[in-house]
Amino acid sequence: MIRANILRRIRPQKVSSRLKSDKPDEYSSESGIKTFSDDRVSSNLKANPDEVLSADKLVDELDKPMKASDLEKRGADEIYEKFMEMKDYDGDGRLQRNTYARLQAFGLQAGSIAPHIIMDENHADFLIIGGGLAGNVLANRIYNACQSVGITMSGRYFEEQFSTRPDLEPPKIVILEKDPDGVIERSHLKPGISRVQWTNENNIGMAKASMRFLRELEVELAVLGEQPPEINFTPQGTLLLGTKADQAHMLESYYTQEKCETECRLYRGKALKRMFPWLNTDDIDMASYSLEEEGFFDTRELLEAFKRNNISKGIKYVKGELSTFNPIHCDEDFDRKDRTVSSIGNNKFAKSYATMTTPQGKVPINYRVNECHVKVDDFPIDVPISFFRAFLCTGSSTASVLEDSGLVFDEDPEMTSMQRSLIPIQKRIRNNFLLFCPDLPVLDMPILVDPDGIVLKREDFDGHYVVMYHPRNDENPEIKGGDPDVDWQLWHEVVKPKLIHRVPAFKNHEVKAAWCNTVDVNTFDHNPIVGAHPYWRSISLFCGFGGHGLAQMIGAADFFAMKEYNPFYDQQSFKNDWRYKTAKFDVQAYNPMRLLLRYPLREQYTWS
């Protein structure tokens, strides 16, 4: 505990003022520290982690018995004092001579900065946990929402309304990712299909907003002096097939889509056969096909484009794993603005922070959380980061992250089960196969979604196709199972027969590659979860996108950020902004409160 407190007291402003006066010669060294890549941090943050700080020495320092009066100036604080104080630098920003000796005493080298200091000065206005597409998109849109009211205004707004930061700087956004290389690798393996054919009006609005963004990507994610982002968007409609049992919901979805001004068509019988002669439609009753606003794109390029733009905006990337949150009980919260001495005794506050409405009645919120601990490589203890708002963009790990990070208490069984009901995210394995099929001479091949869960996408014009299996019955343990290896039995017994049944030309095929991926499925209603956690108000969830995340999350992030962090969003002038006027989309529909109140959001096309 003492260690954590000591580290927490490291004063951020001094670090940043130090960095302004850098001299490249003094600060550069070979390898970068725990950030996505070297060029994302200023050169003065580069150092060899092994030489940065002798972990043993630091632990020794911290473990020394201290007098209470010494406490403020010992351990990491002392290192900070000796190393970082302005007085250790001359007018040109160079380290003064005697500083070298002092640094050596602590096992530090000139130009080296301890990892815990690098972690964005141990404070983030917005801490995004998870650096996948969701985290990158959300960080980008939050920054934009704040910036669109002007730096100074957003700063003042933050000072008064949100953060406790005493300056007028733009919000400090940090993206925390435990496996940055893996993110890039995995993003390559997703087909990046975007579609607007949904049953729920909000889902249609969200997909349309994402499409608008993708169309204007060159402007939205432009970076001065760099090539415009190019995600190779290929316009291509999705053909959703349905059996007799699907007829009612397909009609309903069609009318909703029409209401939302999407260009969709329904086909049946001969018309369907004529339109897609290579398709076996014997057991198909109805098909829905979109004529615009759908297609597929290069997912890796999209992720890279977001990252480049984020870096240009000053959003910081940190390599580290969230280990625990640090909740504070209201009785022990000495930072509370409204503190009063109550009848319970000195320094005790009888009042809870707020109340939460549940089906059982109102529940007091007695805890708040504005700090977490992060595991970073080569550092002996978890680093504390304080935050104003944290966002869980942790995909299929969201449930385990929430549960294992100290936010689900065991003290009250009712509360525990209620907390658990708020995280119905489960990991599902998806098998993907790249096929070569020379006998399918179709240029205008739609993205095909079979009622049995086969999804087929043309990869190029040379006969390559990606086949995915998204079964309707996700409870099947084979699908649910944790084995990340390709399920070849599934391919031979389920996927291949279904594929050949639907598209007979696939009798002649060659499997070129196969891989697995996981998706974060919200088992409550199969829709995304976007919004503040009903109990932990400073933590928001941005997950549960299932197999549709790429297509939906841009719109979701844009509207969420605007609504939450732009003070003018509700004003009339903003509503007349053409970008937001056209989409009928209420991000509130995705609020986690619906999980608590057991009020599912209806969507029929959940598996596809």
Ligand SMILES: Cc1cc2nc3c(=O)[nH]c(=O)nc-3n(C[C@H](O)[C@H](O)[C@H](O)COP(=O)(O)OP(=O)(O)OC[C@H]3O[C@@H](n4cnc5c(N)ncnc54)[C@H](O)[C@@H]3O)c2cc1C
């Ligand atoms: C095979 C497949 C095909 C898909 N096809 C499409 C498609 O065609 N169209 C479409 O729209 N969507 C598609 N998707 C869905 C889409 O890819 C996902 O919805 C999206 O990638 C989810 O992104 P995410 O950032 O939420 O999650 P992830 O990409 O899983 O990222 C979560 C990140 O959080 C990090 N993390 C976890 N725990 C911690 C921690 N404790 N500390 C720090 N970091 C942590 C992880 O390392 C991970 O990088 C597909 C998905 C799959 C698997």
